[in-house]
Amino acid sequence: MSDLNWTHRPVLRRPVMVAAFGGWNDAGDAATAAVEFIRARFEPTRIASIELEEFLDFTETRPTVRLVESNSREVDWPETTVSAAEIPGADNDLVIVQGPEPALRWKRYCATVLDIAAQLDVARVITLGALLADVPHSRPVHLTGLASDGEQLDRLGFTPTSYEGPTGITGVLNHAAGRAGLDTVSIWASVPHYVAAAPNPKAALALIRAFEGAAGVAVDAGELEEAAEDYERQVSAAVASDPEVRAFVERLESAMDEVAEDDGEPNLPSADTIASDFQRFLRQQRGDD
Structure with a gap:
């Protein structure tokens, strides 16, 4: 077969x-x-x-x-x-x-x-x-x-x-x-x-x-463009409501901007740190903690 x-x-x-x-x-x-x-x-x-x-x-x-x-x-x-x-x-x-x-x-x-x-x-x-x-x-x-x-x-x-x-x-x-x-x-x-x-x-x-x-x-990706804009707004709102999460996202932004300007390797926080911080934030939003 x-x-x-x-x-x-x-x-x-x-x-x-x-x-x-x-x-x-x-x-x-x-x-x-x-x-x-x-x-x-x-x-x-x-x-x-x-x-x-x-x-x-x-x-x-x-x-x-x-x-x-x-x-x-x-x-x-x-x-x-x-x-x-x-x-x-x-x-x-x-x-x-x-x-x-x-x-x-x-x-x-x-x-x-x-x-x-x-x-x-x-x-x-x-x-x-x-x-x-x-x-x-x-x-x-x-x-x-x-x-x-x-x-x-x-x-x-x-x-x-x-x-x-x-x-x-x-x-x-x-x-x-x-x-x-x-x-x-x-x-x-x-x-x-x-x-x-x-x-x-x-x-x-x-x-x-x-x-x-x-x-x-x-x-023609007009619908997807709108969905992408909504996604960024929603994630930005979630990030802005927690100072610690906002701080590490700002570090990522600075690192990416550094790469764009200097074409170098940014000093990024680890993936584990990012994931654990944001998961903690989501638990707080749900009232689990």
Whole structure:
């Protein structure tokens, strides 16, 4: 039995593939929110799916059950969906890959995604991700990236990443695509540690704007711009109501401003300090302390 199930194989114009995965690669749900917003704007057609029976631990990522009739239930199994959209006025069409991060057999999973890319003659693979970082919510979202073409990275204006350490399926897929000879771009948004649990539309918007440049596709993101502004206002109000939390956010702001001016490494408080301080603040707001 094949892991890949095709609905149909459309003929596309030099398609660009964009992929995002929930879980470890998706701080603040920013990457998946960005892809979901792109899907909503272009209304793509579902063309394939990857069965995840061999790739997930269903005790960790569980199927869901729903009522379809008064006495009938349906089980919805996690899957990777593949959809395609024709983009009017653009040079490239779009292939969208989205699903939970697989827990098992990553090499086989990536080979399946690259099989899709090969069968659709994909010209470029763009992966979106988001990571927790020592950054303030009140400054422009910091983006880092990798590209198979270094000049392209410069044109897009991303900070080249020098990260070494554990990686997720986003990094593995991007690496595999590059080894397969595909043009690749990997875009990562930094999400503040102290609001890690909240969906972050500001980071999602930054990923979409970066995606536009990498894919050559314009996305009407007016609704998301409003959500990003509301997010910043709400977090700022919560921060302003606690002097200690406000103080460490101001330290983050100063450090980021220092980097912008001097291109140096800021002296940031640790992520653990930021997270524990803000969690204490939230407990106080709930009256737990």
